[in-house]
Amino acid sequence: MRAALLYKPGDIRVGEIEEPKVQNPDDVLVKVEYVGICGSDVHYYAEGQIGDAVPEGPFIIGHEPAGVVLEIGSGVSSLKPGDRVAIDPAIHCGRCEACLEGNPNLCLNIRFFGTPPQQGAFREKLVHPEHLLFKLPPEISTAGGAMLEVYGVAIHAVDLGKVKPGYEVAVIGGGPVGLATAQIAALSGASRIFLSEPIPERREMAKKLGADVVIDPTGSDPVRLIMDLTGGRGVDVAFEAAGEAETFQQCIDVCKNGGMAVFIGIPSDDRIVLTASRARRKGLTIKMARRMKNVYQRAIRLAASGMIDPEAMISHLFPLERIAEAFEMLTGEGKGGIIKAMIEI
Structure with a gap:
């Protein structure tokens, strides 16, 4: 074969x-x-x-x-x-x-x-x-x-992030997993979702899937823009879904004090540099998403009901x-x- x-x-x-x-x-x-x-x-x-x-x-x-x-x-x-x-x-x-x-x-x-x-x-x-x-x-x-595997990864990441109704969320990276994460966060009740992605076609898809503020990082500083739009507070949960060295740091930078960063992406270089003092002073919780667990039936129910396509x-x-x-x-x-x-x- x-x-x-x-x-x-x-x-x-x-x-x-x-x-x-x-x-x-x-x-x-x-x-x-x-x-x-x-x-x-x-x-x-x-x-x-x-x-x-x-x-x-x-x-x-x-x-x-x-x-x-x-x-x-x-x-x-x-x-x-x-x-x-x-x-x-x-x-x-x-x-x-x-x-x-x-x-x-x-x-x-x-x-x-x-x-x-x-x-x-x-x-x-x-x-x-x-x-x-x-x-x-x-x-x-x-x-x-x-x-459904893509949506399974997103569901698991949002589970890790413990997104609640009214939370503000940032997704750094609008590939398929980032897009699915934004959509699942919206379905979980996030009141405002920021998504940063350099590829135009993916930014357009992000708008269709529930992202409220879509950012082109080649033309704007996503950290500054998100912090400005949240009045300096930052977001409750930030998801890294790009796998670039700088996007992991951006997740930390846009989190509020006491917030959470969930790392989904896989960096090309296995070693990345993060500003530890910033994460420490904010008292952040950082979680690493490892694939998914026990979520296929949930993804199937979401798709069968029309809540996701x-x-x-x-x-x-x-x-x-x-x-x-x-x-x-x-x-x-x-x-x-x-x-x-x-x-x-």
């Missing part, structure tokens, strides 16, 4: 790999139909690593899939062939301390699609455990199902054969105007 194989930074090609087979009672064979390209995929493509995670080529990246059930194991009861499913890319052990404490996203033995050594989702078929597959209702398309962000659809072109655009100037790129398989 076909798969997109990353051989080295900047070199991703479609090739043939062995087809997976149902082996365990809870196994489900899925025909992958759509896979979103995440910022972490772009890091692997452009830089060849994320921190100390270094794939050895040829390696399959991608962790935002959705598809159709082809075959089920003997113990599977909740799914049948033909069902459309969203796929949770994280396989946790369920036995370690983190799992038993209710934090499967922090599992000590986790295997995650597209993170070495676990092969990813840019392929025609995959086998996955039943409990990590979520049947899509008629209201959600399969492409929309592939976006998971397809709205998909601006570019590429067949698997053009995956290299998609990555070239995403690593180019202005990311080619892409809001969200999706691979159709």
Whole structure:
């Protein structure tokens, strides 16, 4: 079967790999139909690593899939062939301390699609455990199902930020996760949402998804503008969703005294410099968002009810054969105007 194989930074090609087979009672064979390209995929493509995670080529990246059930194991009861499913890319052990404490996203033995050594989702078929597959209702398309991982990350981040009705929120970075975070914060009752993003197409989408004040950081200082518009108070919660060295500091700078900064983005350089005195004097709480946990059903309910439209962000659809072109655009100037790129398989 076909798969997109990353051989080295900047070199991703479609090739043939062995087809997976149902082996365990809870196994489900899925025909992958759509896979979103995440910022972490772009890091692997452009830089060849994320921190100390270094794939050895040829390696399959991608962790935002959705598809159709082809075959089920003997113990599977909740799914049948033909069902459309969203796929949770994280396989946790369920036995370690983190799992038993209710934090499967922090599992000590986790295997995650597209993170070495676990092969990813840019392929025609995959086998996955039943409990990590979520049947899509008629209201959600399969492409929309592939976006639920993005919304899951956003829901988890907003949960960490403990956003309450009336809170003022800043989102630094308007990529798909930042846009989804702004939308979930709005649905959580935030009274005013600031979003900073340099790419025009993403700023326009931010306005549609609930951001009240959208800032172009290439033309305005987002910190000064947010502080001015809040009367010098700052925001209750700031979310970093850009992964740039300066945007982590901006999150700290725009928080109110006693506020919270939630870091979602992944910086290219694993070491970033922050002004510790500013965070300390403000008495900030800083939280690191690690993927998501137990949120797929919530994302499905939001989408099925029409409270979110998971397809709205998909601006570019590429067949698997053009995956290299998609990555070239995403690593180019202005990311080619892409809001969200999706691979159709």
